[in-house]
Amino acid sequence: MGIPKLNVDVLTVVCEFLTDVSDILSVSLTCSSVHFVAIRRLLLSRPVYLKSGPSIHRFHSFIFADAPARxxxxxxxxxxxxxxxxxxxxKTLLLDILAACKDLEQLTVGFQAEAFPIVADPQFLRTISAxxxxxxxTIRSQSIDGxxxxxxxxxxxxxxxxxxxxxxxxxxxxxFxxxxxxxTVVCTLEExxxxxxxxxxxxxxxALANVVLPSVLDLAPYPAVRSLTVKSLEGQPLLGLLQHLFPALDGTLHLGGLLPRNEDVYAAMRAANQSSQERDADGxxxxxxKLDRIICYAEMLYVLGLRCPIRLVMLEVGLxxxxxxxxxxxxxxxxxxRLKLSTTHDLGPEFGELFSPELAGTLTHLTLCLFYSNNYGFDSLPESELKWESVLGSLVSAIRPLHKLxxxxIVVGTSVYVHKLAPWPFAPWGEYAxxxxxxxxxxxxxxxxLSNALPSLQNVFLTTGGYLANWEDATMEDVDEGGGRWKPYERWYITHGWRVAKSDSGTGRVLEGGSGLVELHTDVAETIIRNEELVLSALDEAALHLNYGWGSTLSVP
Structure with missing residues (x-):
């Protein structure tokens, strides 16, 4: 009996369902025929990151070594x-790459002053426009306006x-x-x-203009924009002007926060924005x-005074x-x-006031991020006044009225920083984190x-994240990069999920043969979290140090 041959067609189909890089690379080692398929899948599914110098040279050599296949x-x-x-x-190598990759769909260019001659070269811009x-x-620039x-x-x-x-x-x-x-670009922009x-x-x-500038109401709108993200909005969020500029907006509105102002000023802004949503005399x-989602701070949501339906609010509350x-x-x-709400562990009696009867009548999905941070200096106390049992009690009491949830x-994020002047090298035993x-x-x-307090609950998910670091002085290698750094000595990011099995009200038996809570496999839990959009904002992920690219756990050496 001969040795069975690999069915390359089947492996090709399988490869197209792979999303993890390590899985794709493993398949690429199967044989030379499948190697081509895996490389193609990798290029189709993953971004290519290039930095000045060596990586540009290496990628240029890689794709042109077998240009038709790559x-x-x-x-x-x-x-x-x-x-x-x-x-x-x-510049020459980048022009070769950009000119060849005619099916490119997403491009990001980052540069600083010394690299500006490359990206501002007319040939470079013509190649991109082609x-x-x-x-x-996307343009990212340092000290030069993109x-x-x-x-x-x-x-x-x-x-x-x-x-x-x-x-x-x-x-x-x-x-401007x-x-x-x-x-031509304005007319096609959707985000x-x-x-x-x-x-x-x-x-x-x-002062930046040589001529008298028109008001926003005299400017042409962006007719197709459906999502708007602004990292920092200066001045008032004048809803009437936003509605004029972006009349088709119905996707994401991300406006961040506001500078602190008197409450009367906030109230006046809110009233003006609510008035801008009234119908004109002609109807x-x-x-x-509608809006699919809004991402902002509490004051911004209040001041906007939006009346249109919003499917998901992602809110930063702070204290x-x-x-x-x-x-x-x-x-x-x-x-x-649907609501994602981020705050601190110091909930207080005001926390329950967030969940009004009106909100309880609509809310089905809730993601709560609770953040805690502690800095240990030379005079720090060894223990925190916070106790999780008390925080959980306040949490349960506040969400109990959410009868449709x-x-x-619940995402619990903790970070601890131990300065070099602290009396201990690591956080003491009694640290809340x-x-x-x-x-x-x-x-x-x-x-x-949590599930006992909410009879309507179908799934509950818990995530805890920890980032514990101490100060490391600069070495000779990194002294030019700003001195020392915070070096983590312990970190974790762990998620568990459960399905809530409903009991038979007549017999008290748990249906489906399970206990009150049936724990889900990690992959299943993460899939439900994604599908049900119980997700975090970029700000949450940064606070949890998820942008550091580390694994799930790291223990004290």
Whole structure:
């Protein structure tokens, strides 16, 4: 009997369902025929990250070593010319890559002053504009405004991102954007991401112009934009002007926070924004019909005073006792079906006021992020006043009225920083964060307390994350990069999930042959979390140090 041959066609189909890089690389080692398939899958499914110098050289050699089999499958390219200093031939190699990868769909270009001649070269810009399949273009720049690259841009992109450091917010007044973004691009844009934005025509804005600038209401709108992300909004969030600029907005609105102001000022802003959503005398309205999600701070949600249906609110509350009332009022007047709320472990009696009867009548999905941080210096006490049992009690009491809630996720994030002047090299035994370690946290008891309080619950998920670090002085190798650093000595990020098995009300028996809580496999739990959108914001992930790329656990040496 002969040795059975590998069915390459079957392996090709299997490979197309792989998403994990390690799995794709393992398949690539099966045989030379499948190696080509795996490389193609890797290029199709993963971004290619290039930095100045060696990585550009290596990728150029890689794709042109077998151009017909590799070049057509490059879809996402991220070019970072920030650091190290660009090589002399970087531009030539990048032009070769961009000219060849005609099916590129997403492109990010990052640069600083020394690399500006490369990206501002007309040939470089013409090559990008020739990418007819390009749908997403993001510019990241340091000390130079990336707007300078846009006038020659003519690819029909649907997503445009502009992120420049050390650029004043006045430079993002809509009239300046109109001067640089070609109208052909404006007409196709569906997503717009801006580093900064301002709607107010003040002296700072006018000082940047050589002519008198028009008001926002005199500018042409972005007719197709459905999602808007602004990292920092300067001045008032004038809803009437936002509705004029982005009349089709119905996707994501991400506006961040507001500068602290008097409560009377907030109330006046809210009243003005609510008025801008009223119908005109002829019965017409500029108000948005709906929003898929809004991501912002509590004060921003309150001030916007939105009346349209919102499917998901992702809210940063900070300290409940200071900012909770703004969140409570906003969610009471416009209750939503899905809510992600981030705050601290110091809940206080005000926490329950966030969940009004109006919100309880609509809320089905809730993600709560509770953050805790502690810094140990030379005079730090060895123990925290917080106790998880008390925090959990306050939590259960607050959410008990949510009679329609079907999916609940609690994320507990802790971070501890031990300075070199502290009396201990690591956080002391009584540190509050230690109670959330995977081996010590009462997973089942916490899940039971939550599910018992909410008869409507179908799934409950618990995540604990810890980042414990001490200070490491600079070495000779990194002294030029800003001195010492925080070095983690323990960290974890663990998720458990359960299905709530319903009991027969007549017999008291648990249906489906299980206990009250049936623990889910980790993969199943993570899939449900994604599908039900019990997800975190980018700000949450940064606070949890999930942007560091580490594994699930790291123990004290």
């Amino acid at each position: 070049v057509p499958y490059v879809r996402v390219l991220d070019i970072d010319l920030m650091w190290p200093k660009s090589d002399a031939d970087d 990418l007819t399949r390009l749908r997403s273009f 707007l300078a690259l846009l006038p020659q841009m003519c690819a029909p992109v649907r997503m445009l991102g502009l992120h420049s450091n050390n650029i004043p917010a006045a430079a993002r007044y809509p009239a 954007l109109e001067q640089f973004i070609p109208r 717009l991401e801006l580093d900064q934005f301002t709607l107010e025509l003040n002296d700072n804005v006018q 017409s309205s500029r108000a948005w019909k 409940v006792r200071e900012h909770g009332r703004f969140a409570g009022d906003a969610l009471r007047s416009n209750p939503v079906p 079907t999916h609940l996720r 230690h109670s959330f370690r995977g081996s010590t946290f009462n997973w089942d008891g916490t899940a039971a307390a």
